[in-house]
Amino acid sequence: MTETAQENAGVRTVNNFLREQIAEDVRNKTYGDAPIQTRFPPEPNGYLHIGHAKAICLDFGLADEVGGKTNLRFDDTNPEKEETEYVESIQKDVRWLGFDWEKLCYASDYFGQLYEWALQLIRAGQAYVDDLSAEEIRQYRGTLTEPGKDSPYRNRSVEENLDLFTRMKGGEFPDGSRVLRAKIDMGSPNLNLRDPVMYRILHATHHRTGDEWCIYPMYDFAHGQSDSIEHVTHSMCTLEFADHQPLYRWYIEQLGIFPSHQFEFDRLNLTYTMLSKRKLLQLVQENRVSGWDDPRMPTLSGIRRRGFTPEAIRAFCASIGATRTNGTTDIEMLEHFQRDDLNRRASRAMAVLHPLKVVIDNYPEGKEEMVEVQNNPEDASAGTRQVPFSREIYIEQDDFREVPPPKYYRLSPGKEVRLRNAYFVTAKSVVKDATGNVIEVHCTYDPASRGGNSPDGRKVKSTMHWVSAKHAIDAEIRLYDKLFLKPDPYDFPEGGDLFDNLNPNSIEILTGAKLEPSLASAKVEDRFQFERVGYFCLDPDASPGKLVFNRTLPLKDTWAKIEKKAGA
RNA sequence: UGGGCGAUCGUUCAAUGGUAGGACAAUGCCCUUUGGAGGCAUUUAUCCAGGUUCGAAUCCUGGUCGCCCAGCCA
Numbered sequence: 227m228t229e230t231a232q233e234n235a236g237v238r239t240v241n242n243f244l245r246e247q248i249a250e251d252v253r254n255k256t257y258g259d260a261p262i263q264t265r266f267p268p269e270p271n272g273y274l275h276i277g278h279a280k281a282i283c284l285d286f287g288l289a290d291e292v293g294g295k296t297n298l299r300f301d302d303t304n305p306e307k308e309e310t311e312y313v314e315s316i317q318k319d320v321r322w323l324g325f326d327w328e329k330l331c332y333a334s335d336y337f338g339q340l341y342e343w344a345l346q347l348i349r350a351g352q353a354y355v356d357d358l359s360a361e362e363i364r365q366y367r368g369t370l371t372e373p374g375k376d377s378p379y380r381n382r383s384v385e386e387n388l389d390l391f392t393r394m395k396g397g398e399f400p401d402g403s404r405v406l407r408a409k410i411d412m413g414s415p416n417l418n419l420r421d422p423v424m425y426r427i428l429h430a431t432h433h434r435t436g437d438e439w440c441i442y443p444m445y446d447f448a449h450g451q452s453d454s455i456e457h458v459t460h461s462m463c464t465l466e467f468a469d470h471q472p473l474y475r476w477y478i479e480q481l482g483i484f485p486s487h488q489f490e491f492d493r494l495n496l497t498y499t500m501l502s503k504r505k506l507l508q509l510v511q512e513n514r515v516s517g518w519d520d521p522r523m524p525t526l527s528g529i530r531r532r533g534f535t536p537e538a539i540r541a542f543c544a545s546i547g548a549t550r551t552n553g554t555t556d557i558e559m560l561e562h563f564q565r566d567d568l569n570r571r572a573s574r575a576m577a578v579l580h581p582l583k584v585v586i587d588n589y590p591e592g593k594e595e596m597v598e599v600q601n602n603p604e605d606a607s608a609g610t611r612q613v614p615f616s617r618e619i620y621i622e623q624d625d626f627r628e629v630p631p632p633k634y635y636r637l638s639p640g641k642e643v644r645l646r647n648a649y650f651v652t653a654k655s656v657v658k659d660a661t662g663n664v665i666e667v668h669c670t671y672d673p674a675s676r677g678g679n680s681p682d683g684r685k686v687k688s689t690m691h692w693v694s695a696k697h698a699i700d701a702e703i704r705l706y707d708k709l710f711l712k713p714d715p716y717d718f719p720e721g722g723d724l725f726d727n728l729n730p731n732s733i734e735i736l737t738g739a740k741l742e743p744s745l746a747s748a749k750v751e752d753r754f755q756f757e758r759v760g761y762f763c764l765d766p767d768a769s770p771g772k773l774v775f776n777r778t779l780p781l782k783d784t785w786a787k788i789e790k791k792a793g794a
Numbered sequence: 795u796g797g798g799c800g801a802u803c804g805u806u807c808a809a810u811g812g813u814a815g816g817a818c819a820a821u822g823c824c825c826u827u828u829g830g831a832g833g834c835a836u837u838u839a840u841c842c843a844g845g846u847u848c849g850a851a852u853c854c855u856g857g858u859c860g861c862c863c864a865g866c867c868a
Binding site: 303369465545551570 | 795796797798799800801804805806807808809810816817818819826827828829830831860861862863864865866867868
């Protein structure tokens with residue numbers, strides 16, 4: 227086992243090449259005695275999602291392991307897509323995940339410096355103002371297989387370039403009329419080196435700098451230098467930026483500034499999950515979901531509301547590691563880590579989602595008693611609570627079958643089962659409605675089995691949850707399923723659409739659920755295991771008179787599997 | 795088609811020239827006052843062909859396949 231493995235609280239961290247790179251640089255003192263510095267650099271143009279969580283865990287986690295520092299930097303170089311709402315949500319989400327930054331930075335903090343550097347490159351004859359239109363630039367760029375050709379404006383004098391660029395900044399020219407380009411190599415096999423655009427004219431109001439600027443640096447002209455300004459030693463990004471690395475280095479070398487280095491790792495892909503910010507925005511804008519924090523969304527705000535925990539997400543990220551191979555992780559992996567975490571920590575409660583009335587005929591009418599129940603069998607320190615029991619209770623409709631199929635252990639006529647922490651009961655008869663549906667089951671109970679065990683040692687095959695009818699509280703329960711029907715949401719026929727794969731039944735709202743009374747005091751984000759059903763948390767939509775619970779995940783269901791196999 | 799990157803159980807991640815291993819999933823059994831949890835067991839992998847070496851997943855050569863790049867997005 228070569229896990230670099232701090233194994234704490236069940237978190238198993240697998241080794242990865244980024245950690246090794248950092249360890250090597252620390253060993254070799256590549257950056258002298260300066261601490262390792264990383265950064266998490268989101269563009270504030272949307273909400274963070276589970277894919278970002280992987281990057282966050284890497285950026286913050288790897289630096290932290292070696293006593294390094296991490297900045298949160300907003301890559302806000304495109305005012306047309308960025309908003310303050312997003313910078314706020316991003317900070318909230320990073321903190322929620324459990325990380326805190328050394329410095330809060332913005333690429334826009336560096337607009338002045340970047341402008342000076344652009345001037346420096348112009349003076350060095352390494353940048354020029356191009357009057358070609360966007361369309362012409364595209365044509366001059368060539369193709370994957372053919373080299374590009376020089377713009378007719380490529381050899382303007384330094385003086386003219388300085389004059390034009392200054393006037394670009396001064397607002398003299400309309401959007402799109404000119405750009406500043408780096409003079410590199412129009413014949414390069416790497417398209418990023420074919421005189422990349424450094425600045426474009428955008429008369430747009432920036433969420434931070436307002437109307438101070440009407441020219442904005444491109445990602446490539448801002449990112450490496452921002453890293454450099456912050457003395458970032460290890461600039462980690464996803465694989466699709468690998469082709470940009472030569473340009474990243476080119477700017478840093480020409481400018482002669484702090485040598486930050488870029489390292490690329492694989493982006494997270496999950497089955498049944500779509501992680502395109504642009505498409506996620508579309509889901510929100512088209513009201514296909516209730517918002518960025520819809521519990522079906524893969525955003526951090528969505529899965530937080532769904533009931534996922536930062537601990538589970540971090541454990542998941544630690545286990546998937548980082549490589550340079552692009553694959554797709556099974557969503558079950560994430561779910562596993564979430565169940566594992568909640569199983570250890572969530573308080574248990576009894577809740578009946580689809581109630582069926584049970585009357586215990588030999589239980590004295592009007593009698594009530596409290597039974598003692600463990601809050602968490604996995605954790606004795608969680609203590610116990612008292613749950614009321616009485617003559618009429620609710621059980622799950624699924625837990626009674628008039629004609630039990632093979633291997634069905636639950637209640638059926640003549641069968642004895644255990645009501646969890648309460649008594650053994652035996653079904654005696656049923657009451658049906660006009661259409662023949664069972665609407666009530668009559669049982670007898672064994673008074674000697676109080677607490678759930680019979681003194682004679684008699685065993686039962688099944689233990690079922692229940693709620694006292696008289697004491698039950700009502701709640702709305704929201705059951706969520708996958709947002710997309712296919713493992714690969716992009717798997718749709720020619721002419722089809724990503725959204726054709728949307729699951730029409732991704733949410734089911736239950737209004738008749740019956741809950742044990744202790745749940746009345748639940749607070750938002752409190753997490754519970756409704757025994758035998760799943761993990762749930764109180765939704766922010768809940769109000770004092772109205773409880774609303776979200777199902778985070780169902781419990782694993784062996785019986786469902788047996789039933790499915792028998793049916794197939 | 796030019797360039798870059800990659801290829802290990804069904805999935806994901808290890809093995810850094812020396813016994814191919816873990817996790818998820820699946821299957822079976824045990825256990826259980828949650829058909830949950832837990833325990834045990836089982837199945838399945840080094841893309842192909844050559845080469846170097848006592849020894850290759852690892853190094854070399856040649857293929858094959860996959861991903862990324864032709865925004866004045868990031």
